[in-house]
Amino acid sequence: MRKNIALLLVLIMLTSLLAGCWSRREVTEIAIVLGAGVDLTTEGQVRLTVQIAKLGAFAAIGEGGGGKSEAANWVVSAEGKTIEEAQRHLAQKVPREIFWDHCLILVMGEELARKGTDMVTNFFQRSREPRETMWVLIAKGEAQDFLKTYSDLEKTSAQAANLLSRMKSGYSVQLWEFAEMLASKGVQPVAARIEVKLTGFTPGPSQEMTAHKQIVISGVGVFKEQKMIGWLDDDETSGLFWLKGKPITGVITVPSPGEPDKEVSIQIRRGSTQVVPEYDGRNLRFTLKVKAEGDIIEQQSREDLAKPEMIKALEKEMAEEIKKKAFAVLEKAQKEYEADIFGFGEVFHRKYKKAWRELKDRWDTEFAQAEVNIEVEANVREIGLLTMRGSTPAE
């Protein structure tokens, strides 16, 4: 018995040795990358820029409060023929081992995106440290400018971009979704665009507000295969949401039925899109059945909207507005870009297996010539806490 207990003790003590392992890394020995940006240099190489977290600044959260005592990140960049080579060159400047596990965002510069994303995505999918859940963003201009900004609310701009993307402020896609779109013939990839704008205001030394550069998510970049071919602006992006049938939240602003120069805003609660392809061997037609549901959230006009006929009229205008947005982006995708960013090809493939085999290699031209009908069924459900406009009625 005593012998057994002794043996057990020895075994338990031995387990403490198990933790000391190969490839172990202490927090003080690693440089945690929060965001990575890739640009194309003039020599055609890639420039990898990383935003590295300074852990000391993170630990200070809650102490003191207010006042920027220490920047929470450090930005460095290096160049190389491939990402990995650039990373090796980075290792000459960063005194710790570069650690990708917590990398939240991957920003690609515009020029690089136009040359092709394969130069970038392969490394981030192949190596085991970076995660497929990082957000893919396309910078208007250079990716490194974006990483050099800071956020007032979050510790770093990479974290701010992560939260913005998670809130679906723009059409954000994660790396695996981007890779899936790249791998499919029935859909062309899109990724959210970010810009750097002089929009943030923080108190300067003399309590005066001074402006600094901040990130803004706006619009999306449109790809054909792995090369970016153009942008969609904010309005077109909201049309993209409708056409892609993604869970839609957002606002639609329409003229007030009785007073067309005043506006009414409707917040979208739910929406869905069903795409029905029709093909007779020559003509390709898509019918989109869009359903939208929303609440009145704001009214500029002074008329009484809480009447059934007013709601009906609003619903009609809402449907028109959605249609307008959808057609705007459709027009651009068909005429200007000839790129099926909506995934109509996949829907078509599901219904017409045989025809797809013929069409898939020239799908984008077929898509560009397809006829598209959009039917919108819009409903207004709630009117908020006011029944009337809340001020004296117009005579």
Place this chain on the structure above:
Amino acid sequence: MEKGKISSIQAILLMLSMILPTAVLTVPAVTVKFAKQDAWLSIIIATLGGLLIAWLVVSLSQRFPGKTLFEYAEEILGKVPGKIVGFLYIWLFFLQIGSGVVREFGSFLVTVLMPDTPLIVFNIVVVIVAAYAVRNGLEVLGRANQLLIPTTVLLAMVYIFSTGNMKLSRVLPIFDGGLLPIIKGAFVPTMWLGEIVTLTMIIPYLSKPREARRVAIISVLLVSFFLTASILEALLIFGPNLTGHWLYPVFNAARLISAGTSLERLETVIVLAWILGGFFKIGVFYYAAVLGSAQLLELRDYRPLVLPIGVILVALSILVWGESIVDMLHFITQVWAPMMLVIFEVGIPLVLLIVALARGKGGKKR
């Protein structure tokens, strides 16, 4: 020689641990490459194949109650040819697959967890642990497995959590490429399910040998169920194109999970299931090789063979499986799977059964 007995449930669970772990990681990518979004149909075809093999193997075993493959091969074919068959099984089936699993075991851990650790460290460590289990006999192996198999529930949890990323439309349209790609895709999973042949080494030690047929059928169905779930998990998330690009799609699918903002990095569960399952898989093949060798050499005890065969397993895992993981994958899909399936899982058992029937060897169940 082997005094222990295991219950039917333990046998089923042992078969589950023996086939599933490597199948979950390796099969989805390979099958999807052939059959695209119809890969899950390939598994249904493979299940039929697996059930046929199970039927064949059990029929054979039940004609010779209390005897393993090595013993009745001699009875059916005569002493020398029987010994040759046994020898082939040890060297080209049990040791081959066993060393393959040892290699895959280490390879996966090197790829996804510890790139700086030499492969051979994992291989040696797992074989040492397996050697201890094998030395203690079938009963210990069966009970330890029964104790640890609930971790499979964690795997189910991973699948449930990843439903958020799934889209049913990714497996449509069905029958896109016709029947041929589906059948091509069914080849590799059939080989995996056919590993049920190993049951011939366990049936004699079932506490209720009459239930052997049920054990075999339930094992095959259970494994198919989990395999289908794994393939669908990867397919519904990554779609038919991207799934085939990953090396271990199920592992990547688990990495995507983010429930709320706190429950993340569930790929650890996959690694856990892999380490436990890999160990039992190695254990069963190791045991079969050791017991088979002892019966072949007509020893009184199999235990002296445990260590030498362990050394052989480690050596083969490094030597036979090529220089790189690319060699290994190529070998598995191009050479290994067809050879195992045609010769050892269907060919020899079928010949044995036919010869036994023709010569009137072995009785019906007594």
